[in-house]
Amino acid sequence: MKRRPSSPRARRTRSPLALLAAGLALVLLGVALLYEPEPSTPEQPPVTRSARTAPQRPLHTADRTLVRAPQPEPTRSLVTGPGELPAPGEGPRADPAIQRVLRAAVPDDLPAPVARQVEALGRAVLVADVTGRGRPLWPAYFPPGQPVRAFTRMRVQATAAQADGTNRAVVHLVWAGADPGGTYRDGRPHTLRFQHTNKPTLQGVPWTPVP
Known part of the structure; x- marks a missing residue:
């Protein structure tokens, strides 16, 4: 049996309906894709770090939450630099350090024999001044009858001499x-x-104390 060709009228009647159905299907497909939920990933358990596995955080001085461990106090030593003095009350063992500091602070502008000579004389005059012993050796410097405010347990800790103009010297003592x-x-x-x-x-040296 022969198939009858469709009439132009029928084709015109079905074509808009087919196009409308196809368009509607496309719209529904787009809406479905738009609202399709994203695939969910399984929730990961919270990661806990123990004290042994936690990474070390770099220490910054600007971090105000940083708690520093107390540092032990350094032990005090008599080994000092050129400008450092040991603490008072260290006793005779501090004298070498005081001598180094005084020697570094005083210009070394006298010949060594002269410096030793006037330093020794300075020690003797100081002892006479603060204890009264040996004052008759320098009557011009210690007038007879001058009262003595005698010190006891006296010890010279350090001396250093320097030039003080022409034919003069000054001795610094501690x-x-x-x-x-x-x-x-x-x-x-x-x-x-x-x-x-x-x-x-009288002491056999060509030096005499002056005011």
């Missing part, structure tokens, strides 16, 4: 001792000046 009231203190400074003479004095 000493320790107890005053007449019994107060003991070390690190006491003292300065003495000496004039070079043309003949030896």
Whole structure:
């Protein structure tokens, strides 16, 4: 049996309906794709770090939450630098350090034999000044009858001499001792000046103390 060709009218009737159905299907497909939920991933359990597995956090000085462990206090030593003095009350073992500091602070502008000579003289004059012993050796410097405020337990800790103009020298001293009231203190400074003479004095050296 022969198939009858469709009439133009029938084709015109079905074509808009087919196009409308196809368009509607496309619209529904787009809406379905638009609202399709994203695939969910399984929830991961929270990661807990133990004290052993936690990574070390870099330490920054600006971090105000950083708690520093207390540092042990350094032990005090008498090994000091050129400009550092040991603490008061260290006793005779501090004298070498005080001598180094004083020597570094005073210009080394005298010949070594002269420096040793006036330093030794300075020690003797200082002892006479603060204890009264040996004052008759320098009657011009210690007038007879001058009262003595005698110190006890006196010890010279350091000396250093330098030039003080033409034919003059100055001796810087640091000493320790107890005053007449019994107060003991070390690190006491003292300065003495000496004039070079043309003949030896009673001590056999050509130097004499001057005010």
